Amino acid sequence: MTQAARITILGAGFGALATVRELRRRDAGAQITVVSPRPELHYLPSIIWIPSGLRRREDLIVPLGPFFERMGVRHVAAEVTGLTDDGRSVHTTAGDIDNDALVIATGGRFLKKLPGIENAITPCEGIAAAELIRDRLAAMQGGTIAIGFAANPQEPQAVRGGPMFEFLFGIDTQLRREGRRERFQLVFFNPSQEPGARLGAKTVQGLLAEMARRGIATHLGHKMLRFEPGKVVTEGGEIAADLILFMPGMTGNAWFDATTLPRSPGGLLRADAQCRIEGWQHCYVVGDSGSFPGPEWAPKQAHMAELHAKAAAANLLDALAGRPEQAGFVPQLACIIDSGSHGTLVLRSPQRTLVLPPLRLMHWAKRRFEARYLGQYR
Template sequence: MRFTVIGAGFAALTAVKTLRKLAKDAEITVVAPQAELVYLPSIIWLPAGLRTAEDLKVNLTNFFKKMRVNFIAGRVQGIYDGGRSVHTEDDVIHNDALIIASGGRFIKKLPGIEHVITPCEGIPSGEAIRDRLAAMQSGTIALGFGGNPNEPAAMRGGPMFEFVFNIECLLRQQGRRDQFKLVFFNPKDKPGARLGPDVPSKLVSLMQKKGVETHLGHKINGFTANSVQTEGGDIAADLILFMPGMTGPAWLDNTSLPKSPGGMIVANEHTQVEGFEHVYVAGDAGSFPGPDWQPKQAHAADIQAKVAATNAVRLLTDESAHLEVIRHELVCIVDTLSHGIFIKRNEKGSRFLPPLRIMHYAKRFFEKQYLRQYRG
């Protein structure tokens, strides 16, 4: 059996581990720009110096060697032959089953978006925030996130709540909080509703206690070098951090894979891509059936990747095999730099624990344990 996995992020690596566990003699090929994992959840700690760029980078060479993976460095240009061949700039990789775990991309269409920093774009963004904060003596910092109107799940709001609380705490620890005004903005009246019905009011209440102003329920029209423009008025700002909504990978337009209205790859509850045999998707690139609160986060990507890899092996072995389904679950710790807010949501309900110091350290411990498996 020959498996091709596109990507080197959370979903891709979980797929590799699952494939190797279930198909010990299979040929596994990974296609990605480089053999490196960037632990994006910890970018929130770059501005405070709790992490450096090197802390968040994991060279995957040894992991791939251990998993007996054939790694091909390249960027996907297209998928052909019903998913049986993947084309990069220099290679054509053939497979018996394909798992797409390439991630998505941010929608950069708002006018003036070049004036904002998008934190989860990578380490350079986190370092840019760190450097800008260090250079500022005073001023207004505006922080917010948007969405994809055609794909409600295609947003990443959790990290922006963390940046609000992390920056507020950092400035307080530095003894210069009174020199700064922090404003959180969002086009929704109740941002963060997918975290749980009562979560938005609790997060906004915590912001208010910390002196963070809010500008909610107004459509975002664009940005300038020193303002956020909304239908409810402009927000003057010296630094703007904004997380746009997400859509599918750029190469998707060069394929016949089915796209959702929001530009993601359409899959069923088994992570199978509609109309394509032995093609699966996991993580940010996929559009899945399920509850409207399903998240775009590493935990969800891991769940989907296990389902995809398991079903890929089963169907190649037995066409009538029982298939796994996605069990949607949201688990996160919204970090405040000193404390952490634990949030969990699944089909049974949701749970919210107010800021606890132990949760901050639990998040750091989880990072260490998670990366250990790839660092070897």
């Protein structure tokens, strides 16, 4: 009787959970172990609605115990600290875990190298950051709010700009609903003249036009130098601000440094078109942790992580069975840039780019997607 494959998945986010689902769909008997600090899914796409009160912390944290039980998955509550034996042994704060195949889906880490970055809030760090924004906004009687993002200069794809447009437009919408928008100045800043270029030129034009329509000032095309209390400093001047929201570029997890995993110039894990980590047998990466071949606009988003997961799961099982690893993925960008009342749908593939104007229907579509997505884990 053939022994069931021991598969270890690191992480409990979109890519990791999609890998669990795909592996279990293809192999009912595999021994799957998931390693993450907590058996919880934090649904970060909806933290944009926390400042306005549309969502609360408890709405966005889903306990994964029931899902893991249904999937026949063992969860180990631990932090990963390293790998040995070419990935066959994972070192964690709860002990070592051996495997026949490994999937790394531990997400990315935000670069915090700009001097004074502690003076800015990094929204996508999690629910607590969004709650801090909520509380700061509630306490403000007026003033200037500066919102921006930047990329990893060594890995231009490693950027999460979409949510910053959502915080920008969402805060504008919120202040108007509260009847106090005239007491605030909103400023959007970015080192590029075309922020969000990977969304497509038409999308960038639409976003900048929407900022102009809403009376949002822009400070574009100037290299960022530092943050100071109440100030954003760039090569093109300073922005005085009472609240600064800033999303830096992304890099790999700190624990990668304790391994010999191959790294891209930007610090992510080098992977091929089959999501295999270069030079490491039966080791795969999905989602934000990886640097994959593809067009420069290939996104760091949940949808792309799920496409990686499907390919990685198929190739992993084929490799363990001695079959060729042939599953790949087609880069796709799919997002709804939400303003708190309307949403702009953006779809991009190697063949075309589709952008719809802001529609109230798309705001509700984003909320509907959230309910359907979380329903499979609740």
